[in-house]
Structures are given as C-alpha cells and as structure tokens.
Amino acid sequence: MSRIKVNDELREVTLPITLTELIQQDNIVPDMVSVQINGTLLERAKYDDTAVSEGDEIDFLFFMGGGSL
Amino acid sequence: MMDFTPDQIERYSRHILLQDVGVEGQEKIHNGKVLVIGAGGLGAPVLMYLAAAGVGSIGIIDGDVVDLSNLQRQIIHFTADVGKPKVLSAKEKIQAINPDVNVTTFHDLFTAANAFDLIRDYDFIVDGTDTFPVKFLINDACVLAGKPFSHGGILRFDGQTMTHLPGTACYRCAFHSPPPPNAVPTCSQAGVLGAIAGMLGTIQAAETLKFLTGAGEPMVNRLLSFNAKTMNFRTVKLHRDDNCPVCGKHPSVTELSESEQAACDLKKH
Ligand SMILES: [Zn+2]
Numbered sequence: 001m002s003r004i005k006v007n008d009e010l011r012e013v014t015l016p017i018t019l020t021e022l023i024q025q026d027n028i029v030p031d032m033v034s035v036q037i038n039g040t041l042l043e044r045a046k047y048d049d050t051a052v053s054e055g056d057e058i059d060f061l062f063f064m065g066g067g068s069l
Numbered sequence: 070m071m072d073f074t075p076d077q078i079e080r081y082s083r084h085i086l087l088q089d090v091g092v093e094g095q096e097k098i099h100n101g102k103v104l105v106i107g108a109g110g111l112g113a114p115v116l117m118y119l120a121a122a123g124v125g126s127i128g129i130i131d132g133d134v135v136d137l138s139n140l141q142r143q144i145i146h147f148t149a150d151v152g153k154p155k156v157l158s159a160k161e162k163i164q165a166i167n168p169d170v171n172v173t174t175f176h177d178l179f180t181a182a183n184a185f186d187l188i189r190d191y192d193f194i195v196d197g198t199d200t201f202p203v204k205f206l207i208n209d210a211c212v213l214a215g216k217p218f219s220h221g222g223i224l225r226f227d228g229q230t231m232t233h234l235p236g237t238a239c240y241r242c243a244f245h246s247p248p249p250p251n252a253v254p255t256c257s258q259a260g261v262l263g264a265i266a267g268m269l270g271t272i273q274a275a276e277t278l279k280f281l282t283g284a285g286e287p288m289v290n291r292l293l294s295f296n297a298k299t300m301n302f303r304t305v306k307l308h309r310d311d312n313c314p315v316c317g318k319h320p321s322v323t324e325l326s327e328s329e330q331a332a333c334d335l336k337k338h
Binding site: 007008029031032034036039040041043044059061062063064065 | 199200201204222223224227228229242243244245246248249252253255256292294303305306308310312
C-alpha cells in the first residue's frame with residue numbers, strides 16, 4: 001500500500017493506479033472534477049494517462065454551477 | 070470627505086465603529102459600484118447585504134421572472150412577487166432596505182454581446198448565475214477587462230467561492246473549460262438546501278465589502294468550499310496557471326464568444 005493525500009486526507013492505495021481510476025474509486029464522474037496534483041492543475045484529457053505516485057497530494061475541485069435558479 | 074447626514078452616521082454606525090472601515094471606509098462603500106449578475110439564490114443575499122451596507126450604485130442583471138419554486142431560498146423575492154421580473158422585485162426590496170442606494174436594472178441575459186458594456190461602469194462584479202457557460206463568460210469578460218469579481222456556486226449541500234483580482238488566479242486557472250453538457254447537474258435538477266445560498270452569498274457580499282473598503286485580505290488564489298452536512302470548510306490553494314486558456318502565457322480565449330453557450334444544454338428549469 002502506498003500513501004497519498006486526497007483533499008487533505010491521508011489515503012492508502014495500491015499502485016499502479018491512474019487518476020481516472022482514483023476518481024472512480026470515489027464514485028465521482030471524472031467530467032465533474034478539476035484535479036490538482038501537488039498544486040498543479042491537470043488537464044481533464046490527461047486523467048487516463050496520469051499515474052498516481054507515492055506521496056502525491058491530490059485535490060479534487062468540483063464544478064458547482066448553481067446559484068441563480 | 071463627503072458629509073454623511075446624522076441619519077447616515079447612525080445607519081452605518083456599526084461599520085464606522087470598525088477600525089478597518091470607519092467613516093473613510095463607509096465613504097468608499099458609498100462610492101462603490103457593484104454589478105450583481107443573477108438575482109436568484111446567491112444574488113438575493115448579496116444584494117440585500119450590499120444594500121444594507123450602503124453600496125452607492127448597484128447594478129442587477131437577470132432575465133427571469135420570480136417563480137414559486139424560487140421562494141425557498143431567494144429571500145429578496147416575496148410570495149406576492151411571483152410572475153414579476155426578478156430585477157424589479159429585487160430593486161423594490163433594495164430601495165425599501167436603504168434609499169441611499171442607486172439601483173440600475175437590466176432585465177436581460179448576460180451574454181458575450183453585452184458583457185463588456187455591462188461590466189465597464191462597475192468596480193466589482195458578483196457572479197450569482199447558475200450555468201457554466203455564463204460562469205466562464207463572466208470570468209473571461211472580467212479577466213480580459215481587468216475587473217475584479219467573486220465567483221460563487223452552490224449545489225445540494227455544497228458551496229464554493231473564490232475572488233479574482235487582476236493578476237491572480239482566475240476561474241479557468243482552476244477549471245479550464247466548462248464540463249460536458251449535463252455532466253454536472255444544476256440546482257433545478259439536483260436540488261439545493263435553501264440556506265446554502267445564504268451561506269455562500271453572504272461570503273460573496275463580505276468579499277465585495279472587503280474589496281471596496283480595502284479591509285483584510287481578499288480571498289484570491291484560493292478556492293473555498295464547504296459541505297453543510299459536515300459543516301467542514303476547506304480552502305485549496307490556487308495558482309495562476311501558465312496554461313490557463315484566458316490568463317495563461319498563450320491564451321486561446323482572447324475575445325468573448327457564445328460558442329460554449331450554444332454547446333451547453335444545461336437549460337434553466
Ligand atoms: Zn486563469
């Protein structure tokens with residue numbers, strides 16, 4: 001097991017794992033999140049090809065569109 | 070320095086007592102011009118607090134009329150306002166709260182065609198809209214025109230907000246482009262706890278007043294999100310992204326267009 005941080009919380013994952021797989025573990029649709037890895041924004045098209053590494057700090061930023069209606 | 074009347078001194082006394090605001094700060098609020106885009110869930114508390122605070126000029130743009138299903142959270146609109154344009158309903162409440170405020174209304178949608186004209190005369194813009202194409206349009210217009218703005222979004226039990234000042238991370242630095250149509254539900258599809266709109270909208274109002282008075286530190290280069298089920302608030306650091314489509318080194322967005330709007334079918338209602 002390898003340790004990473006997801007949204008400030010420690011998590012143990014089995015490597016290798018792609019970002020898409022990590023997102024799906026949380027029952028999140030990849031299209032619904034913007035992702036920062038170690039503070040750098042990752043383009044959505046790269047989620048499939050990006051491997052998570054030990055010690056990564058990953059932030060899921062969720063699209064939130066409501067407000068007016 | 071302008072001369073506040075004794076009534077105004079009394080009305081704004083709790084601001085004037087604040088060391089970071091004082092008479093000078095209240096004068097800045099009085100001279101402030103703020104455009105609120107959307108007079109709905111977020112716009113309602115924003116408008117009411119800005120009106121109460123004595124913001125001198127408030128612009129409101131919203132193309133909708135008040136619907137019965139709005140009243141659960143859009144507290145600036147009353148039962149008797151159902152069917153009335155939201156901008157008109159909002160203007161009446163603002164004038165009742167504080168006759169010092171000059172209100173300009175635009176019963177219209179915020180579009181690529183009118184965006185620059187609308188924001189030009191304002192010091193600070195508040196995003197209280199509910200569709201991604203408009204949120205991205207507000208960001209692009211404000212970044213390109215060098216205008217500060219507050220982004221706000223709510224959904225179910227969650228809220229999120231960030232403040233942008235020229236030179237700081239923009240909405241596209243965190244969310245490059247709108248999500249595919251229908252990937253993310255709107256409040257009208259997924260619901261929202263009414264008070265969430267108040268929680269988020271009052272943060273946006275506070276950011277606006279901080280900007281006008283210069284008090285404190287604006288919430289720039291940070292995305293604040295909260296979940297009301299746990300009442301956990303979380304701040305994620307944002308950076309200005311060299312690859313940002315609008316404020317990066319090689320921007321692809323150099324003018325406003327409706328194209329992304331047409332590509333999205335996240336319809337209202
Ligand atoms: Zn940017």
